[in-house]
Amino acid sequence: MSYDDQNIFAKILRRELPAAIVYEDERTAAFMDIMPRSPGHCLVIPKAHARNLLDCDEADLAACMAVVKKLSGAAMRAFGADGVTLLQANESAAGQEVFHLHFHIIPRHDGEKLKPPAGEMESPDVLMANADKIRAAME
Ligand code: 5GP
Numbered sequence: 001m002s003y004d005d006q007n008i009f010a011k012i013l014r015r016e017l018p019a020a021i022v023y024e025d026e027r028t029a030a031f032m033d034i035m036p037r038s039p040g041h042c043l044v045i046p047k048a049h050a051r052n053l054l055d056c057d058e059a060d061l062a063a064c065m066a067v068v069k070k071l072s073g074a075a076m077r078a079f080g081a082d083g084v085t086l087l088q089a090n091e092s093a094a095g096q097e098v099f100h101l102h103f104h105i106i107p108r109h110d111g112e113k114l115k116p117p118a119g120e121m122e123s124p125d126v127l128m129a130n131a132d133k134i135r136a137a138m139e
Pocket residue numbers: 008019020031032033034035036088089095096097098099117118
């Protein structure tokens with residue numbers, strides 16, 4: 001399985017497609033998921049080419065995980081969440097649809113079920129406002 005640099009997240013990284021960016025550093029980027037499974041659902045990705053966890057350089061993986069931790073706390077604070085679900089799929093059989101490694105951060109509230117994947121597309125204005133909220137909650 002190889003990396004195809006025409007995938008959607010590679011285009012977001014190259015700024016060929018818009019996204020509500022939450023965070024960016026040398027090795028990683030984070031932005032809001034366009035079809036959120038709860039308000040505040042965002043994605044952390046390495047900047048380096050990696051199809052998924054299986055071909056990711058370990059230093060990039062470590063950098064992603066540090067950001068996943070930071071943004072998990074920030075997203076929980078920003079949305080007054082009671083918990084946070086992390087999801088990460090490898091290959092179609094596992095539910096992967098975009099073939100650039102990504103970690104889902106999904107804030108959760110007691111008693112609230114996750115919306116189904118590939119559901120409603122959120123408006124860019126709401127996604128931008130949610131990205132701002134998470135950024136403001138980062139320490
Ligand atoms: P996967 O199923 O590969 O783990 O998750 C892919 C995720 O990418 C889905 O949650 C989907 O909503 C999200 N997604 C698909 N296309 C776009 C897009 O153009 N922009 C953003 N921000 N997210 C997208």
